[in-house]
Structure formats: C-alpha cells, structure tokens
Amino acid sequence: MSIVVAGGRRGLTDPEIAAVILAAIPDKPLETNRKMNYFVEPRGRRLNEYEVLCCYTQPTPDWIPGGLDWGDWTQKFHGGRPSWSNESTEMHSSDWHKHRDPAFRWHALYVKDKAEEWRYTDRFLKAYSADGHVRSIDPIWRDEVLGDYLGAFGFSEYGLFNAHSSVVRDCLGDTLRMSSAMIGLDKVDNAQMIQAERTFLAKLVPGFDESTDVPKNEWTKGSIYKGARETVEEIWQGTYDWNEILFSGHMIYDPLFGQFVRREFFLRLSAYYGDNLTPFFINQMQLYHSQTKGITTDMFHTCLSADPTFGEYNDRLMRAWSDKWLPRTVNALKDFMGIFAKIPEIKGVTSKDAIEAALERVFDDWQRDYADPIGYKVDTSAFIKTVLTGLK
Amino acid sequence: MAISSATKAATDALAVNRAPVSVGAQEVHRWLQSFTWDFEKNRTKYSTKYKMANDTKEQFKLIAKEYARMESVKDERQFGSLQDVLTRVDAGNRVHPKWNESMKVISNFLEVGEYNAIAATGMLWDSATAPEQKNGYLGQVLDEIRHTNQCGYVNYYFTKHGQDAAGHNDARRTRAIGPLWKGMKRVFSDGFISGDAVECSINLQLVGEACFTNPLIVAVTEWASANGDEMTPTVFLSIETDELRHMANGYQTIVSIANDEAASKYLNTDLNNAFWTQQKYFTPVLGMMFEYGSHFKVEPWVKTWNRWVYEDWGGIWIGRLGKYGVESPASLRDAKKDAYWAHHDLFMIAYALWPTGFFRLTLPTAEEAEWYEANYPGWYEMYGKVYEEWRARGCEDPNSGFLPLQWFAENNHPIYIDRVSQVPFCPSYCKGASTLRVLEFNGKKHSFSDQWGERMWLSEPERYECQNIFEQYEGRELSEVIAEGHGVRSDGFTLIAQPHTSKDGKLWTLDDLKKIGCVFADPLKSL
Numbered sequence A: 001m002s003i004v005v006a007g008g009r010r011g012l013t014d015p016e017i018a019a020v021i022l023a024a025i026p027d028k029p030l031e032t033n034r035k036m037n038y039f040v041e042p043r044g045r046r047l048n049e050y051e052v053l054c055c056y057t058q059p060t061p062d063w064i065p066g067g068l069d070w071g072d073w074t075q076k077f078h079g080g081r082p083s084w085s086n087e088s089t090e091m092h093s094s095d096w097h098k099h100r101d102p103a104f105r106w107h108a109l110y111v112k113d114k115a116e117e118w119r120y121t122d123r124f125l126k127a128y129s130a131d132g133h134v135r136s137i138d139p140i141w142r143d144e145v146l147g148d149y150l151g152a153f154g155f156s157e158y159g160l161f162n163a164h165s166s167v168v169r170d171c172l173g174d175t176l177r178m179s180s181a182m183i184g185l186d187k188v189d190n191a192q193m194i195q196a197e198r199t200f201l202a203k204l205v206p207g208f209d210e211s212t213d214v215p216k217n218e219w220t221k222g223s224i225y226k227g228a229r230e231t232v233e234e235i236w237q238g239t240y241d242w243n244e245i246l247f248s249g250h251m252i253y254d255p256l257f258g259q260f261v262r263r264e265f266f267l268r269l270s271a272y273y274g275d276n277l278t279p280f281f282i283n284q285m286q287l288y289h290s291q292t293k294g295i296t297t298d299m300f301h302t303c304l305s306a307d308p309t310f311g312e313y314n315d316r317l318m319r320a321w322s323d324k325w326l327p328r329t330v331n332a333l334k335d336f337m338g339i340f341a342k343i344p345e346i347k348g349v350t351s352k353d354a355i356e357a358a359l360e361r362v363f364d365d366w367q368r369d370y371a372d373p374i375g376y377k378v379d380t381s382a383f384i385k386t387v388l389t390g391l392k
Numbered sequence B: 001m002a003i004s005s006a007t008k009a010a011t012d013a014l015a016v017n018r019a020p021v022s023v024g025a026q027e028v029h030r031w032l033q034s035f036t037w038d039f040e041k042n043r044t045k046y047s048t049k050y051k052m053a054n055d056t057k058e059q060f061k062l063i064a065k066e067y068a069r070m071e072s073v074k075d076e077r078q079f080g081s082l083q084d085v086l087t088r089v090d091a092g093n094r095v096h097p098k099w100n101e102s103m104k105v106i107s108n109f110l111e112v113g114e115y116n117a118i119a120a121t122g123m124l125w126d127s128a129t130a131p132e133q134k135n136g137y138l139g140q141v142l143d144e145i146r147h148t149n150q151c152g153y154v155n156y157y158f159t160k161h162g163q164d165a166a167g168h169n170d171a172r173r174t175r176a177i178g179p180l181w182k183g184m185k186r187v188f189s190d191g192f193i194s195g196d197a198v199e200c201s202i203n204l205q206l207v208g209e210a211c212f213t214n215p216l217i218v219a220v221t222e223w224a225s226a227n228g229d230e231m232t233p234t235v236f237l238s239i240e241t242d243e244l245r246h247m248a249n250g251y252q253t254i255v256s257i258a259n260d261e262a263a264s265k266y267l268n269t270d271l272n273n274a275f276w277t278q279q280k281y282f283t284p285v286l287g288m289m290f291e292y293g294s295h296f297k298v299e300p301w302v303k304t305w306n307r308w309v310y311e312d313w314g315g316i317w318i319g320r321l322g323k324y325g326v327e328s329p330a331s332l333r334d335a336k337k338d339a340y341w342a343h344h345d346l347f348m349i350a351y352a353l354w355p356t357g358f359f360r361l362t363l364p365t366a367e368e369a370e371w372y373e374a375n376y377p378g379w380y381e382m383y384g385k386v387y388e389e390w391r392a393r394g395c396e397d398p399n400s401g402f403l404p405l406q407w408f409a410e411n412n413h414p415i416y417i418d419r420v421s422q423v424p425f426c427p428s429y430c431k432g433a434s435t436l437r438v439l440e441f442n443g444k445k446h447s448f449s450d451q452w453g454e455r456m457w458l459s460e461p462e463r464y465e466c467q468n469i470f471e472q473y474e475g476r477e478l479s480e481v482i483a484e485g486h487g488v489r490s491d492g493f494t495l496i497a498q499p500h501t502s503k504d505g506k507l508w509t510l511d512d513l514k515k516i517g518c519v520f521a522d523p524l525k526s527l
C-alpha cells in the first residue's frame, strides 16, 4: 500500500495499515529489560511509579552532585550566571536527586487527593448550611476571631506560599522541585480555604463581612500578627538560599507558629465557641502540614543530615539557621498572645495555664521532631516563658 | 451570652430557607488580587528590564482545589484508556518500529521541556507582582509537573509493553551522549530558565508554547496514530488541554509589560531572538522526527510548518499582539527557508552519527525516496544518492566496517557545531542556509551557522560558553564514549542505537564499532 496516509486513518484500527505494521514488528522484543529507570536507586525495596516518573527528569551535569549530564549550560543569565548552580545554597549534598516524597505522590496522585478534598468540602458545606449549625457560633468568635483574625492568618499562609517561587526556580533536584511546588500549593490552598470559609459565613450570616480589607489591615498594621508578618516577609523575600527558605518556613516557623495558631488556637478553641465549621477547614490544613512535614524532614534529615560526606556540616548549618529563625518565631508567638484578650475567657481553656500547656505541646513536638534530629540543644521552657509575656 | 443581631438574622433566614449552600471557586478567586501586601523587600529575585503591572489579571481564575479537580478528571480518562483498553489490545506493541524509535526521542525531549518549564514558571511566579498573574503562573508550574510525569509515562508504557524497551527505559541517562541533546537543552532547558524573566517567558510561552506546541503536540498525534501509536495521542492531547492556559499566560505577560517604556525598546529584539532560538532547533528536529521517523506519512513538514508557524503564529497570534507594539520577527523569513531543507540536512548528520543515539534510525526506502523527491524536488540528487552509496557500502551491516561518518571525512565535508544553538551542520554539504562563520575569543574558536545566532553571541559571548560534543569527546574512540555513556543494552554489549529497524537485520555491538577505530576530532582545531 501507499505510504501516504490521509484522512485520519489510524494504524491500530485500519486493517491495511495494521497489516504493514504487524509485518514490520520484530517476532520477539529486542530488549528484555522492561524496567524504566532501572539504573535509579530505589528508596524502598523496589522502584515505584513515582520514582520511575520523576527521578532524573532534571538534566543537570555531573558537577552538580547526582547529575547525569556533562558540560556547561548551553545558555546562561546575562553576565554569565549559570542556569542552576551549587552556589545557590549553603547546604552541601553528595546527591541532590536523593529526596523522595514519603507518600510517593507524583502529579496524578497529588491532584487526586486534593480533588477529593474539594468535592468533600462542597458536600460538607451543603450539609452544614442545611443543618443550620451556624446559629450556634458565638458572635464574637464568629465576627471578630473568624472574620478578622482567621482572615489575617490567611496572609501568613499566602506569604509562605509565595516563598516557594524561588525555591521552585532554583533548587537542584527534580524530586525536590516537585515536592516544593506541591507544598507551596498547599499553602495557597490554605489561604484560599480561609477565604472560602469567610465567604461561606457571609452567605449564611447577613452582615458578615467577607471582604479582605479588615483582615489585611490587621495583618499589615495590627499588633497581633506583627512578629509573624515580619518573619514571613523575611522568609519570602529576604532570603535567597532555597534551602534556608524551606528550612525557616517548614522546620521552624510553621511547626511552631503555624501549629500553635492552627491547632492550639483555632482547632482547639472553636468547639468551645460553638464553631464546628472552622475545624473542618483546619483539619485539611493539618493534613497538609503532616504531609509537608514528611517531605521536609526527608529533605533535611533523611537526605542532608544523613549525607555520608556533608552530614555533619549540614547539621551545623541547620543549627545556625535555627539560631537565626527561632527568636523571630518566638517573637511572632509572643505577639500572637495578644489575641487572648480579644475573646471571652473560658477557664481552663483560654486561661494562662491552658495556653502554657498548649505551648508546651507545640514546643515539645518541635523539639522531638525537628531539633533533636539535628542535635540542636534548646531550652524550650525559656522560650515559652518569653512567649507568655505577650499575654495582656 | 447575648445573641447578636447578625445571629438573629441568620436564624431568621434559616427559618425561611434551608436550601444547602456551598462556595464556588469563582467566589473565592475574586478576592485573590487582595491577598498580597506592600512591604519594603517585596520585589522579585530575578531581574528583568521590564516592569510587570501590579493589576494584571488572569483569564482562567482557578483556585488550588478546583485546579486539582479539573486535572484529576482528565487524568482518570487518560490513564483509564492506557491501562484498560489499550493494554488489552496490545497497543503498546502494535506500533510501526520506526515510530517506536521516534517516541524514545520525542517523549523524552518533550519531558525535558516540561520539566524546565516548572522552573521557568516558578521564576515568573516570583517576578509577577499581581496575585492573579502569580496564580496563572502557579497553575502552570503544576501543569508542567503533570506534563513531565505524562511524558515519562509514555516512555514507561513503551518500556513495559513495546517491542524495543532499550532507550525508552533509560533515555534520562543515555540522551546525553548524542548530537541532538545539547541543542535540545538550549531550547527546552536553559532557554526557558536562564535570562531576563520576561525574555524567558517569551521563549517558553510566546514562542515555545504558542508557536511550536501545535506542531509538537498536536501534529505529532496525527503522525503517531497513522503509524499505529494510540498512546501518544491519548497523553499528548491531554497535555494540550492545559497548554491553552499557558499561551494565555504568555499573552498576559506581554499585556502586563505593554505600557512599560522598556517594551518599546527591547520587546521585539527579545522576541526575534527567542523565535530564532526555538526555530533553529525545532524546525529541523521536528521535521526530521516526523518524516524520517515514520513509515506512514501524513503531510510534508514544510506544509505543517507553514500552516502552524508562519500563518497561524507569525500571522494571527503575533497579529493579535500588534496593538501592544509586537511585530513579526525579522528572522521569520530565514526560518521559512530552513523549513524546507534543514531537516533533510540534519537527518544526514544524525544518521552519520547513529551510534551515539539512544534509538534506532532507518535510511529512507525506495518508496520513501519517491515521496521525498515528489515533495522536495532535488532531494534525490542531494541526499538520495548518498544514502544509496552508504547502503551499498553496508552501513546497516555490523560486518561491513563502514560508518557513514567516514563518508563525510573521505569527501572532506567536516561537521561543525553552532556554538549558540548547539545544532550540528555541514557547511560544504547542505541545501539549507547554513554557512560557516568562525570567531576567536579568549583563545578559543567558535563556529556559527547563521547570522542571528552569531549576533546573539557577539553581544553576549559569556552566555554561550558550552563545549560541544566534538570538544568533549576529542581524541576518544567512539565505542569507548558510548560504553561510558551507558549506550548498551542489558546484555552488556549490543548497542541501543542501530542504523536500521529491520527485524531481520543484525544488531551492532560495541566490538563492531571498536574494530572500525573511529576517533573523535574537533574540526575547529584543523582550521
């Protein structure tokens, strides 16, 4: 038959074309190794689909540790700065391709989870509204705490989200890049879901202000988030080292400040003020937090701290970064203590003893999961004492 | 506690209407533009000579969760088809062997473009000031991760179900050996991420996506299905559904800088450079993959090119941007000439260097030669005759001791590499517009094949310092280079690359190459 195929005839289904194709195919496969990426070292017992689809997609030369390519970059920045370079971070690695998302999520798995969360959010909100739950929320909690202060916390999440842009541009590995984009997207998702909750309330409660004006004013000019805002600005725009951005945001600021605000303030207290709505959203954020924690502890502990050549150096650097970012985070928490003066007191729940216990939970968790693994010695009780001086 | 008037109003409202209420993506998105705030250090980490406007909007208005919902619906369809019916009908195997080989290159090289687009759009997300514009770029960051995984999936599928897994299963390692790789990095990797952020956007979105995505992602599906491949259309058409948003991002980039004074000074130069950069590689490589990498032919490349690149992009798309001062690139006319002959010139060189590939190449058959001559009159005199000579000397047979590379040496036709595009060319034996230009700088010689690249290098030589394969491999024996680059199959000695796809033909081994004793030389040294 003619080799010219017009009119959208398909080789799989057109008998004439298919016959030519079948005649050309070798009688048995030419290669027996049917394992893609067979040369990649698996994290688990055998290579999984995530490792097949993600590992070594990045074409870096071998002078960036772990790279498989050779030679220089084919085009550089004006002035000759390289596309990607070892100087983009103070951290050292013997293999920048080593990181794995512990959940092994490539794109399809990641969006599948989030799509389910969105569909379920929609169904939950419908049930919540039809059930009339909104009547039971304490008005001060609803209008001031959710309207203003939860709204303002959305800016913290939004700022952290933006801190990931340069990480996504600059980082030195493919699995690192994909993970960073995903944990970044979770942060903007949090900010958007906070706004979604406020918009939802505005639909149910006549007069509830869904606009971002008041929260933004609180975030940029108020005292409660002053320390947080200054820290977020510094993580987002004051820091150039992509590892330091990830470390300061996900290993110091978020596990302390973020965890206290989300888990120990909004999640723990909302039920006491008749609010069953906020826990729904915060629980999603807590899921993202735990997935992110898996990712960033893999980056900093499993890979960088345990690096056979540079582990000790990396630990030292992480301790230095902790020295730098801890006081700012403690200060952010101290400022946040001002919020307790704004809500009706519930003994044993919002009183000083309960706040101190909440702080202890957060600092203990952080010490165990973030400080100990890099040998960072710290007196958390002193930090808690400092934070508590912020109570009005 | 006292019930507030708002609570009372909510209670009253519920008494009247208990219809379930939810929140839609648009209702959240409309607040997005207010999510940012001013502070002293709020500026981009990547310099650009342009200023992007603070109030730039995006067209697609997605929020994170809605994005995920939309993409996962598409994923279900696509992976469902692949894993279900296509597997049952053995579609992975029932592909013409020539096309099975082409997909080793096409899918893997596109994967590199997708991967680098993640970083590129990360940079644009950083550079934009308007939250909506940032959001548009963010959506693209995620899309490009999707596309990276999808391209990988195509090679993964061919590895698992296809007739020749070698090359599909290790392209990420073996692609770096051969002559097409560095040029690919220029257009798809460094061209997207290294430079002025807006210049990178022009490379990626305005040219790469708006111009070459159609031939690359849409036309390829027609060639694929004609040659029996239904996996590629399944995946690539799903990729294409995201690309519309990316072209819109490119359009918004231009809108966002349109009122900036710098745009009137630099925009058209940046566009011209970006167009030339992208076309210099894609025009010959895509034409070569389609025409020489298939058995069944859909239409001559020059026609596809004229339709998508010249008329659709150069005319309509650029025309739409005319109100922002954008002009059709000056190099478009030279590119049009390349669209006719450049892919024929490149195939000759690629075939001559076949052992360095991670795929099998095939010389045109008599039937194909007729098709080439009919569509490109003069083809036989220039190329067809040479292929007949190569075939007669046994270029397909491992016992012949003949590599077509020897023909170039015997006839004194040195092959050079263009420093800027990294595309190989043979100035003394080509029908395309390549001419040899050699310049010396800091004691090093550089060859160029056209005026546009040469100009880019002359104004900024520090951006184009990458060594080429001849400099890298100089003095080394061919089989040694291939062994070092892992260009062998799982038996440890048969080459992944082969000069034919005949099922009865013998396969070359490292030893067959070694016997020939071919040693790399840098042609610039003998000038």
Ligand SMILES: [Fe+2]
Pocket (backbone or CB within 6 Å): B114, B117, B143, B144, B147, B239
């Ligand atoms: Fe893409």
Ligand SMILES: [Fe+2]
Pocket (backbone or CB within 6 Å): B117, B144, B209, B242, B243, B246
């Ligand atoms: Fe794209």
